[in-house]
Each structure stands twice: as C-alpha cells, then as structure tokens.
Amino acid sequence: MEDRHLRPGLAPASVGALLLLLQACNDAPAPYDPGASPAPEPVRQITWDSSDDRAPAWSPDGERVYYVRGNLRAPFSDLPTLFSIPSEGGSRELVFPDLQTEDGPGGRPLTTPAVDPRSDRVAFQQRLRLAPPAGCGEAGWLCLSPTDTTPPPSPLLDEMALRVRAPGDAGELGDGPGLEFEMAGRTEDPTAVNPPEFQPVVGRVIVEYYPAHRLYAEDNTFFFRPSWNPTADEIVFGDALELRRWRVGEASSVPIPGTTDGVSPAWSPDGQWIAFVRLDRTRNQSSLCANMRVFPPPDPPPPVPTCVQETTDYGLGTATVEIIRPDGTGGRLIGEGLDPAWSPDGRYLYVRGGGAIYRLSIDDGEAEAVPDTEGGREPSVSPDGAELAFARSTAGGSRHDIWIVPALP
Secondary structure, eight states, X not given: OXXXXXXXXXXOOOHHHHHHTTTTTTSOOXXXXXXXSOOOTTOEEOOOOSSOEEEEEEOTTSSEEEEEESOTTOSSSSOOEEEEEETTOOOOEESOTTTOOTTSTTSOOEEEEEEOTTSSOEEXXXXXXXXXXXXTTSSSOEEEBTTBSSOOXXXXXXXXXXXXXXXXXXXXXXXXXXXXXXXXXXXXXXXXXXXXXXXXXXXXXXXXXXXXXXXXXXXXOOTTOOEEOTTSSEEEEEOSSSEEEEETTOSOOEEOTTOTTEEEEEEOTTSSOEEEEEEOOOSEEEEEOXXXXXXXXXXXXXXXXXXXXXXXXXXXXXXXXXXXXXXXXXXXXXEEOEEEEEOTTSSEEEEEETTEEEEEEXXXXXXXXXXXXXXXXXEEEOTTSSEEEEEEEOTTSSOEEEEEXXXXX
C-alpha cells in the first residue's frame, strides 16, 4: 500500500490484506449465476423478488432479516420499501404496513433498516425530497443540454430524515424520534461571475462533488446507512461529507472528528470503535460546462456556448476501511473494501471487495475470503456470529436478492 493511503495518526495494517481487496471500488462484482453451480446447503437464498433487495439487517434474536426492496433513486415507482423475512426463508412482511404498501407507489420512501440491539425498534432513513440538479433554477435559469430539455436529477438526495420507530407504533411517521439533515455530497457557489466573453449571462455555478456522490451515482452504495451503539441510545450515520453521531431523540447531531469523506459506519459490539470506509480524493476529475447552456438564451446570443456550471468531480480511488473511537481519536487503518460489518466478538470486519465478501482481522488486517459470496455486498452478521446475510447480484447484475451463508469460524 502506498503512503498516500496512510493518514496522520493511522497505524498500518497488513499489506497483504490491502492487496487482496485492492479492487473494492473499481471492479464491479461479478453477477452470481445460481444455474452455474447449485448453491450448497446451508447456503440459501431467502428473497426472490423481481425488484432490487438490498441492505439486510438481522433482528436481535436472529429469527428474521430486515431489508429494503426497491430503487432509492426512483421518484415515483418502485419506491424503497422496508420488509422482514424469516432467516430460514418464508413469507415477507411489511415492517410498517401503516406507512407503506406492498407495491411501493403511494407509500413512503423508507430505506436502510438498522434494528435496535435491545428491542424491536428500527432505525431507518426517509427520503424527504430529491435534490435539484446542481445550480439549475437557483438564479432564474435552467441548465439544459442540446438534446434534452429536462435537467437530470442529482444522484444524491438533498433532504433526508433519520427516524426510529417500532413496528407496532401508532401515529404519523414524524411523531417519534427523528432527525432531518442534508445529504447533498456537494458544495455550490451561485455567485461566481462569468468571464467577459460569456456575458451578458449574470453568473455561473461552481459545483464541487465529493467522493460519496460518485460512489452513489456509480455503485448505488447505501453509504448513509445508520448503525446503533450497543446501549441503543446513539446512532452513527454518514451525510456524504463526514460521519455524525445522533443521540436518539435530540434535535441535532454532532460530527465525528477525523472522518472527512467517511461513509458506511458500523458501531462495534462493545461500543469502543466505529468502523467506516474513507473514500480517496486523490483522483480528481474536472470538467468545465460540458454541453451546458442558459435557457432561455440571451438576446443577442453570446458568440460561443455559454458556460453556466463549472464542476470539480472527485473520482473514486481506493476505499480504505478504518476504525476510530466515537470521539474521533485512535484512528487506525485496517484494510480496503466497502460495507464493513462487525463480527459479534469484535475481532473481525466483514467487507465487500474484489467481487466477493472478505473477513478482515482487526489485529493484523489479514483477509480471508468467505466462500459462496461471489457478487455479494452489504454483509450483515447474525447475532450469534454463525451466519452472514448479504445482497447478491443475480445473473445479469441489475438487481439483487438476499442470501445467507455460514460465517467463517
């Protein structure tokens, strides 16, 4: 591993582990084809939905697996819906039948379940609205391409709410504990002035997209997924810029120092550590106003296409798995990968990398592949540590189902 991946205050883990997971972000996982080799017992598929099943999470007793079905980026159809299903397989059930419907449309867009380790409460996130296209409509004009009259929506979400609710709770969705926050993954400067050759246009927008924005746009990773501490009074989550801690019921959250560009947090079983993924900013990609014009066009039109948006887009480099104390101290590099999940004994992290799921040792970073997890992502370890639930891409790779395999001994 090159020195650029080591930050001040981080102790390096096993280099061999990092090499095994080198392609965690850059290689798309190979789709799993169950027809190629029949899945052995006790490897089992527990969802068979025609939609996309993602982000599994175990109930505290290990009897059920919670998951989200649907596409978070679909504004009107296939809305993300929370379900649970017996871990041995069976019929799925809506987690909140008073808030959502089986078919998605007409319900509330809810996603990323995390079950309270001490009760049946579920932490989840609600999409409040889609982010507008960067810069469009904020200064009285729209961004248009020559071939499309509708600006594309931002792949990230602008307003989200982190909520906690038990399946049997009555009342409106906002009645219980909740925290609204922004998750844009970008900064904008709408006051920048165009150079003289682009006048009389009044201004352009300077947009800076952070790595989490590209991770979601290209990989559709649920990097903002919440995670409970073991005493179930605090939740850690990501807002696309850093990690934040929220004491359940309070009106605000606090940032965790040292977690810039941190995503996908997971609180350790003993509460002493938070594992997360740090996205690398070193591979910058910049573009200047590609095919963008002002609408309606100024009269007379400028002699050259008008630049209305200047963008700096941080491309995806490596994704390092790190652990840090909840107060932001003691940061340590463990390896590379995505979607970290703790083993119940706190000795290992299961991560996605290289088209499958691996187990990383906290002590030395040694990596070991988990059998029968090709095309797997978003691992979740059962409370007894015996099994691993994860989302697996089916043949074709466009959708996922929930599978369970034995965890490593």
